[in-house]
Amino acid sequence: MAFLEVSNITRRFGGLVALNAVSFDVEKGEILGIIGPNGAGKTTLFGVISGFIPPSAGDVVYDGESIIGVSPDRLVRRGLMRSFQIVQSFADMTALDVVTTAALTRRPMREAIDYAAHALLRVGLGGKEHKTPATLSLQDKKLLELAKCIATDPRCILLDEVMAGLTMAETAAPIAIIEELNKQGVTIVMVEHVMPVIMRLAQRMVVINFGEKIAQGTPDEILKDQRVVDAYFGDHLDA
């Protein structure tokens, strides 16, 4: 039995079928990449797995138990953590406050503050602890999302486009963090548009188009898959 099993997840928004019977497994300790054009349903899929969006049909099994209907905060305490594609803002809290709250899932007050400061250092936000998230640069906001993830001591994280909008040089820091987390045994599912990054990090990939899974395999297999090339990469691979 896989660590995370997504089976036949369907989600409709009114008449729109955002996800149509999507199934795949995530093995413990792997990095699974999910790709697909804008509007394919990737963020909706993360919403379903993380407990924010109830599916119209289907099941998600995490660590041996169905998690449909389990609230997001309980999933976090069970080690299933997500980041948001749209970086979340906090009006009146500092970066340290926010990450401390995340660390409180598993630690008492004083330890949580130290652990949060450590998580901020680890993602390279040392010295910016007392800034409010809104005043951080886009790159730093993305790093803050990662620090929040780290601070909850997750066993599995869902990363939604944490590299989007970053320059190639700026992606170095998040890539290193993701690799390090994975080495420590954290299972990672990541949605990413930056192809070189996901090709390098992911051990396996799933491709989604118009709410349906159209392919899965190693990055090499995906690159050769004609359906993927047609549906997704289209012209710029030919160029």
Place this chain on the structure above:
Amino acid sequence: MRDEFYKTLASPIWWGALVIAAIMPFVLSSYYVHILTLALVYVALASSWNIVGGMAGQISLAHSLFIGIGSMFSAALLLKLGINMWLGLVISAVISGILGAVIAWIDFRFQLGHLSFVLITLAFAEMGSIVVEGWDFLGGASGLLLPKDTGNFLAFQFGGGHGAFWMMLALAAICVLVNVAILNSPLGYYLRTIRDNEKAAQAIGVNILRYKITAMVISAMLASVVGTAYVRYLTFADPYLLISPVITIEIVLFATVGGLGRAYGPALGALLLVPLGEILRGKLGSTLPGLHYFIYGIVVISVILVTPRGLLPLFERLWARWRGPAVAGKP
């Protein structure tokens, strides 16, 4: 609990301020002692409201209900059933806490959009005043008159005047300290995260319902206790004062002017605005009726325009500038 809380407990400034406040009755005339006692009532009320309204960002208009239960119900228990007011205080606080939990749960269960909490709490406050005015046990519309305060502590009597002042001082200090304690503990972090971004709070493991209920219960119980002490001070349990929306509006106003969500903000607001209102009324109320409201309104509006986050942040900025640029802001 963060060390800052224990530092506060051990702080000479805190105890110094308390001692200075405690000797006020020996220095001031009874008129000013009365004004200060009122100010302390509102320090306690605004600070207890701050837990749910300021920290958790849940604008509760139900607090007149909790104050009303604490005052009218414990007065009725004493007068109609002979129940000691200390026990009445506990019973009322428990009922208020349960009602607070129910309100928070209803709001969560039937999320009706942005204003739902405001409207639900307002509805409960309205129901409360209808019940009080229609139920003879609570004195109906004519209110209840407590026996004279002879200073029998065991009967929840503090001897009026000085005694009532000290009672209120202790209560106000407790309410402010509860604020300090919450802001330095996990609950404070959870509430602030919920206020700033509920979805993101859930995504970092915060159980929103549990902590919204916790905040509401603590806040409601404190408000109820203050209500019991307040009615003992007033001696006359007047439903038009104690369970009217006006008292809630005042509390919200003081907390906002002082600084929402901050441990000392609501206290500051009440300490400045209650005496201001009372003194303006005393000086102008008979000669030019209405003018004191006008001046009072101008002061409040100017404060909110100049410093929307309240006076406390303004004072902190001024203090930091005066001390020099090297001083970092406090959390």
